[in-house]
Amino acid sequence: MDGQPARQQDTCSFDDEEPPGKPKRHPLWRKVPKKLWDDWRWQSQNAIRSVRQLRDLLPFNPDELEAIGKLEAEYKLAIPPYYFSLINVADPNDPIRLQSVTSPLEANSNFELEDPLEEDKDSPVPGITHRYPDRCLMVTTHVCTMYCRFCTRKRATMVRGGWDAISRDDERMIEYVREHPQIRDVIVSGGDPLTLPPAKLKYFLHSLRDIPHVDVIRIGTRVPTTLPQRLYDPEMLDILESTEKVWIQTHFNHPREITPEVARVCKSLLCRGMPLNNHTVLMKGVNDDLATMRKLMRALLRVKIRPYYLFHCDPVIGAGHFRTSIWKGLEIMEGLRGHLSGLAIPTYVVDAPHGGGKIPLLPNYLVSASDDCVVLRNYEGMLVRYQAEDKPTTIEETANRGVSQLIQGTKTAIVPPDSERMQRRRQYLQTKKAKAEEESASCCDAHEEPPPAKNGRRRLTPLPVVS
């Protein structure tokens, strides 16, 4: 040794390292060697693609089989063995199953549309949707690793085939971005762009990278969720890393989708400099309850994915049975904000009809307002007067109850009596008082005046807490 400190091991390397947790397998594939199981090609080749295969793996009654058989020609089906293994086969309402396996309910479309977001109407060239000022969406393929039953872009994924060669349409999409300097952020989507052959993916990503006004290339993908093995491939990771401007937009809808395999690929992507953001679709039976949503948001943070959007389920054909009320979304947001770390809070959005774009929805935190102040509500139900500007307040003595007292300034807050935070405060106060009494008993002559205020300013007294 020459006295130099040993070089730190490359913490980005996985090699044979397996993250904690036990990978799951359906009994059908239990004997498949690990090398094959970890091979994305094997996973794709062995994906469940027909009702005939489903019939052997899950219990269906004859009516259900007939109904989903009829739907086979309408909506594509593909479930890699990895994703299928996350299903609890004994539960017909299993949330992983609901997202991936054809349901007879897909036939009941009331007012659902093929293109609910009217993306095609905002399409200057085939494949591009240019709706917002500084960003556009680029559909690069019709292929996905799994065909989600709720997919908004079914009209694109239902196109059969997919071609490996770079087409004139592909070139036109790149030209469009190049000719529009206002575009700073390109959302590369599909289908799933990470199903593209490497050469074609590289063409899209490196062409976009080389356009100086493009700052961000966002890849919208469910590959980390449904076929993480695709991202074990160093060639794929090299293409993504060498693009430099890539942000990965993941799509996880249920905490059970966050597996050791997912943890592994998240670590690889992060180590190669790609920020990870997630969008979740709110779906009846899948994640429309607070406990599931909290678990999901926490699980995402554990693998360092930032929850970004919670989408209200779009009115797309074949997905009406997944749609919830807006109140359900607001109820969930009410139970997230303040209760979980701010990092774990997605923005709840509705994608407006007629191409109106994403509109954020929030529970109401602004309760009342006057010229002088607003009354705000926090997650605990505390109502608090908040004066935003530094101007003298005239206290009106006329109001003596409710929110009006806060507006008039006779009270500063109304706190729920059972607030945990206030109970903790009382506890701290008691402890402090007991300590002070103890100290004064041991030194009965000591009497300390509070230090004088600096700069001669009036010392601020703490806000009175009124319950």
Ligand code: SF4
């Ligand atoms: S991966 Fe995305 S594009 Fe493909 S089916 Fe699922 S939601 Fe639709």
